[in-house]
Amino acid sequence: MIPASFEYQAPKTLDEALRLLGRHGDEAKILAGGHSLLPLMKLRLASPRYVIDIGRLRSLDYIREDGAHILIGALATHAQVAASSLLRQKCPLLPETAAQIGDMQVRNRGTIGGSLAHADPAADYPAAILALDAELVVQSGSGKRTIRAAEFFVDLLQTQVRPGEILTEVRVPIERPGEGTAYRKFHQPASGFATVGAAARVLASKDGKIQDIALGMTGVGSKAYRATGVEKALRGKKTDDETIAAACAKAAQGVEPLSDIFASSEYRRAMAGVFAHRAISAALARAGNHAGTKSLAPKPPTASPRASKSKGKRK
Ligand SMILES: Cc1cc2nc3c(=O)[nH]c(=O)nc-3n(C[C@H](O)[C@H](O)[C@H](O)COP(=O)(O)OP(=O)(O)OC[C@H]3O[C@@H](n4cnc5c(N)ncnc54)[C@H](O)[C@@H]3O)c2cc1C
Numbered sequence: 001m002i003p004a005s006f007e008y009q010a011p012k013t014l015d016e017a018l019r020l021l022g023r024h025g026d027e028a029k030i031l032a033g034g035h036s037l038l039p040l041m042k043l044r045l046a047s048p049r050y051v052i053d054i055g056r057l058r059s060l061d062y063i064r065e066d067g068a069h070i071l072i073g074a075l076a077t078h079a080q081v082a083a084s085s086l087l088r089q090k091c092p093l094l095p096e097t098a099a100q101i102g103d104m105q106v107r108n109r110g111t112i113g114g115s116l117a118h119a120d121p122a123a124d125y126p127a128a129i130l131a132l133d134a135e136l137v138v139q140s141g142s143g144k145r146t147i148r149a150a151e152f153f154v155d156l157l158q159t160q161v162r163p164g165e166i167l168t169e170v171r172v173p174i175e176r177p178g179e180g181t182a183y184r185k186f187h188q189p190a191s192g193f194a195t196v197g198a199a200a201r202v203l204a205s206k207d208g209k210i211q212d213i214a215l216g217m218t219g220v221g222s223k224a225y226r227a228t229g230v231e232k233a234l235r236g237k238k239t240d241d242e243t244i245a246a247a248c249a250k251a252a253q254g255v256e257p258l259s260d261i262f263a264s265s266e267y268r269r270a271m272a273g274v275f276a277h278r279a280i281s282a283a284l285a286r287a288g289n290h291a292g293t294k295s296l297a298p299k300p301p302t303a304s305p306r307a308s309k310s311k312g313k314r315k
Contacts, residue, residue, distance in 0.1 A: 003041035032114035074113025093181035126224030130216030180287030194219035204287035
């Protein structure tokens with residue numbers, strides 16, 4: 001559990017960090033909260049020659065409003081996102097998600113930029129970022145580019161961020177009137193990671209229909225994804241429980257679910273449907289409250305004994 005030796009560098013400005021990254025290329029690794037990188041280095045699954053600690057770049061530590069978006073600097077910790085009154089008021093899906101990440105220590109050190117750049121297949125933020133249609137800003141010595149969440153995650157631990165680039169900002173849209181969001185997660189009992197996680201954003205109409213829906217899934221396959229089959233099946237449809245249950249059977253459509261000691265591929269596929277259903281029902285209840293039609297919320301699905309046991313333990 002001792003990492004290979006490396007050179008530690010702690011730039012004081014973003015420009016300096018980008019210069020160092022440009023110079024060292026793929027021999028360098030960025031260190032933010034360290035909650036994913038350091039375990040990898042200790043296990044020798046990563047052995048960077050240079051570790052560039054961006055933790056002192058206060059210019060990447062902010063949460064602020066800008067027109068129709070909330071801008072979040074890459075160094076905002078999970079705890080800051082969970083506690084942000086601006087986000088709770090205007091984009092509540094992110095604080096709801098952040099509050100369910102790991103434990104207090106992880107939330108106090110881990111950063112939104114680090115979590116998204118690391119792209120752990122069981123991480124929580126990716127589902128929310130996908131459901132929100134967020135944009136991710138990355139910067140290198142040669143300028144900035146903006147990547148849509150739907151294109152950001154490439155595969156297991158792989159994103160569109162290239163060597164020499166830093167993910168600097170996450171841009172999320174402010175919730176619209178009539179919209180409701182929710183994140184529901186089946187916790188891995190030891191680590192807290194999502195065995196399955198579903199983030200739903202629903203725009204409801206007053207006549208009890210789903211006008212628009214976005215559903216981000218994590219934990220199921222090798223990368224987080226939008227469950228487009230479920231979205232297509234529900235757009236323009238009534239919000240009754242049967243319709244939602246039938247649509248949620250497509251939550252893992254086109255995905256090869258992962259299998260591990262905790263959950264088999266078949267179990268993950270089944271739980272994807274259950275947690276998608278729960279997230280959509282909760283989002284609809286909130287959308288209904290906003291639209292003044294509480295009847296939009298269907299009855300939540302019956303829990304599997306295993307899932308409810310785990311849920312009961314955590315909260
Ligand atoms: C015990 C434990 C439990 C956990 N439970 C959960 C959980 O329930 N849910 C969950 O989602 N996560 C969980 N995590 C992971 C945690 O959220 C991490 O903090 C997060 O994945 C990585 O963020 P970090 O800031 O620590 O990044 P680091 O570990 O510093 O970096 C991670 C990777 O991203 C790169 N990187 C970091 N910042 C940037 C950037 N701005 N631009 C480009 N690349 C960058 C690094 O080079 C590295 O490759 C857990 C971790 C631990 C140790």
